[in-house]
Amino acid sequence: MSTYTPCGWRALALTLSTASIQPTMAAPQAEARGFAEEAGAHLMLRNGYVYRDNQDGVRDQSRWAQAFIASFDSGFSRGPVGVGLDAFGLLAVRLDTGKSRDDGDIAYFPTDSDGDTEEDLGELGIAFKLRISNTLLQYGDQLPALPVLSYDSSRLLPQTFRGVLLSSEEIDGLTLHAGRFTAQNDNNHSGRDVPGRELDSIELVGASYAFNERLSVALYFSDIEKVARKRYANIVWQLPLAEENTLEFDFDFYRTRYDRDYTRTGKGEDNSIWSLMGTYRRGPHAFILAWQRSIGGFENLDEDGQPVTHGYDFDFGDGGDANYLANAFYSDFNRKDERSWQIGYELDFADLGMPGLTWRTAYVHGSKIDTGRDGTASEREFYNQIQYVVPEGVAKDLSISLYGSIYRASRDLNQDLNEIWLFVDYPLDYP
Template identity: 45%
Template sequence: MLKTRISLLALGLMAATQAMANDQAASKGFVEDSTASLLLRNAYIKRDKKHDTNDQMQWGQGFIGKISSGFTQGTVGVGVEGFGLYAVRLDGGTGHNEGGGIDFFKRGDSGNAQHDISRGGAAVKFRVSNTVLKYGDQMPSLPVLQYDDARLLPESFTGTSINSKEIDGLELNAARFTREARKSTEQRDTALKSINVFGGTYKFAPNLTTSLYTSDVEDVLKKHYLGVNYVHAIAKDQSLTLDFNGYKSDIDKKYVEKAGLHGDSNTIWSLAATYAFGPHSVTIAHQRSTGSTGYQYGWYQDRGGVGDGGSTIYLANSYWSDFNAEDERSWQIGYGLDFGAFGVPGLTYSVAYVRGDNINTHGLGEGTEREIFNQFKYVVQEGPAKDLRVKVRSSFLRASNNLRDDSVQYADDGNELRIFVEYPISIF
């Protein structure tokens, strides 16, 4: 009976595979399918801290070039891809402390930030049917390993990855990376030993998608992720979207001691419901963290961090604060508006209010925090500056006094402003 079930499953997988178009068979060639692009990014962040810490500010101009060849024709296609990064500091030298949350330009022992940084990377890739194997420098984008591209220059990782789309609706990913390049410097070694990743996403229906992933960061933690997204069409211009994201982390005892954590486990999840009607959207979300410590992610191991990517937090209530402290519960109400309906296509606005409470301060009383987030985005629709993108966002964060205590050091009051201007250029 078991053999029969396995055989039926194998036949089903073969049938699904045969129904998919073969990407490699459709290859036009190494040169013919090649692409190259350059992104010009001018970025500014300022954090006005309200208590014992100095203000934080950095401003820079970045150049992000990417090139990707096609695959050679045949059963096994071979190709290459690479990137080149350069950034020059416009402001943010002596007088503004480093601030891990900004990190445009790493500061040396003297306290001065670098004047400019450059870094490059390359990878070789192989494709059979709809499965691609890559080795080299990459920018992985997965729920348990998401590179940070929300600052001036992006992070990158070095290792091997496999992406497979052989079955209609199913995407599988597996990877092992052994080096990480910090976004604010030219060096590649951040003390990461290895991170192994496996998981996939399956689209059960056009409006229902589920993702399961797991990761193992050597000597740091094991992390498991579940994501479910469902979109229900109510009418022609109305929809309801439900989005669930959750992580379960088991932390290595060595890292618990190194990072000064109170415990070795965390479970955090969020559920967001968004009702969209015409140009408007309203979001209500709840997020909850449980376990013996808060949710751990990102930063760099040579600085006491995890090393699994600075954006590895697919949660609803993540803005300036991530609302991810030990035992924290948070609620959000948000609103979005598309000005295209009012004659200004390309302009959008979003605002959100998030409040968190029940933070465990281990003897200092309940910790609370709240944030107001605002963001304008504009994309030029036509003319010489077509596709130019401007993003202006601000946050106002306020936290209870006990969260600034030396034994907690979780949050401080502050106002944040970010201005990003990006212009993408397609070279070929």
Template identity: 45%
Template sequence: MQVMKWSVIALAVAAGTSQLAFASAQSESNGFVEDSSLNVLNRNLYFYRDFRNAGPDRNDDPQEWGHGIIGTFESGFTQGTIGFGVDAIGLLGIKLDSGKGRAGSGLFPTGSDGRSQDDYSEAGGAVKLRLSNTVLKYGDQFTALPVFSTDDSRLLPEVAEGFLVTSNEIEGLELHAGHFTAINAQDQTYHDSIGLKSADVLGGSYSFNDDLSASLYYSDVEDAFKKYYGNVNYTIGLGEAQSLNFDFNIYRTKYDKEYTDTGSSEKNTIWSLAAAYNISAHTFTLAYQKSHGGFDGIGYDYGVDGGGTIWLANSIQRSDFNAEDEKSWQVRYDLDFAEFGVPGLKFMTRYVRGTDADVGDTTNGKEWERDIQVGYTVQNGPAKDLNMRVRQATYRSSDGVYYGSPSIDEVRVILEYPLSIL
């Protein structure tokens, strides 16, 4: 995997040298203030989870409602050979409805009395330098790398601390290198609430053309694991309003013995292949995912390196289908109502089934999940870009070893309204 990683990156560089690099973004800088932006995302989220037949150890069903405000300021870069700038993040979560016995949804911090806090907030900043088309950023930031990705599935997102270099010197080629020392959880505000010691990341992606791209990444998380990731995405045009897309993802994880508590290092390989056929307003998707190896029922593990660090086809609303030796398949259908005169209205449903998981006292653990989502984005008027989504998930497993309950029903209602201040 490592040999392939460097070979593909070298091929991408070689291909890129035969093309003209982008015009220097730094040479086109208008200034620190002139290129600044300030955006505020208002997120209103209702979360309900019903642990059906969970037994006496789990009587509470989380049911909470909150409003989150996510503010991001990005300055421009000063003019000159090397540009300087700053970014800032401001987060505020406000509880609208909860109560003792209904907490634990992951939306809010929970106090010693078992109740969710009324509000919580966090602020951070970062400095950045730009030379040509390469940016060095140090401080608090959101990340979206396949081996280090902050999660944004609740009221407020995770925030990582460290430095990240992003380079786009060659057309089609994007390279990343970074070192991170902390991540704050979505429902916490104190420094490094996840327990990350340090993580080094390296890799990149290359677009060969509009239809074919590849990515290769590596990470080393201190006292946890080393990960290798690869992706190939290919789209075939099949005529007017038709296409076929293939998306392949693979992780190879080597766990440190300090992490497994087994006295020895363990390994896991997990991969997924999805094929999506699009015709006009309809998209039909089939996917298969397979996990090989692991320890104590754990196949592919993540979280200390960011709650979004699982770029696999069958990582969906409730389950990731990533247990030791588990295999799973998915069928999915998407419908875009723009073709029927209602732009902004979309529908999605999917079903995923997993088998042969080595968990607990069985090597044949089974689980399945069905998701339904309806969403609408306002297209114009005073509420333009207001997005409304209703997400429902039904989850069942054969033996209850998944997530502490064999039966879970879940509903999320999400309203998001982005505002561009600058």
């Protein structure tokens, strides 16, 4: 049982298209059958569309594109030390950009020197791997998915990182990680470390331990050079109540110490943020309540000289999904001193005769946000997500994922908007 599964809409994003290019340690080295014997090739065809209905007189935005996500993962050579490699190729082709040249934070494609959206985007990556017993060492281009370094999986193509990662499962129930990464490539760029998004280095170490099927814990640390040092803790506790009824509590905590080079305040600053989510499952139904609290942060000036505050910042070298808190949807509800609560519901239609169809809805409200101006601000979001995965037949595993948000915020906090994201994914595997 994973102890660090992202909550909110990122849980869907992580399942959409990139599982085939994330190396896993499925078996110990003693069971290795050979470099070629266990090799596999995969191709994900992904069609993505997004429409953003901006409010407050701002022009609407839309993007439509086709992506091809190809990967190859070898087996391991026989012997006490197994050797292998993984490779991937990413390609996205623009189909339509709507009426707006401004990409905003849709992040499908980069813009050229004239401010127009580019027509295509591509990337190649390779990683070498060594395995001894149940310990795996990888070096090269990777898609790390850890609480303090987690690639952004929410766009057309995944964010990638280059570095070294050690994973060990020598003790039953215990997973250890240690790594160092020195470059990143964002979802909407072909080159690494584009201006303003450079990664000097990030070092991490951590562990997760499952005491049994009902209780697990995790603890991770990271140091992002010239940016911040982070600590993360997680506890998941599941209580069986009756047949097909369970109650689960998921506690997540981040403690961040920002570097003075990042804050531009002349000193280091701190933020603590935590969330507690309770989920009651009864057959195909799940009822969710969550509370999230951000404490502290810092204030500086934006490019226009206006005050702007920061609470829990991420995606500055630690990945766009480095937020495993409960209330992470369009908004992350992670601003300075923000308090937020969530009420949600999930339904698995399999028990109703429609296997493969799931639905989730949530309402989140955040308040008492310190904006650096007079008074405080608030924000709220109504989120819906529906997904269908073909369970069998010629189109088996084809998935259609539709999710959207209605977001409203105080005038001095953020822009109101409504948005819809649609992904159609079709995986092809060989053998």
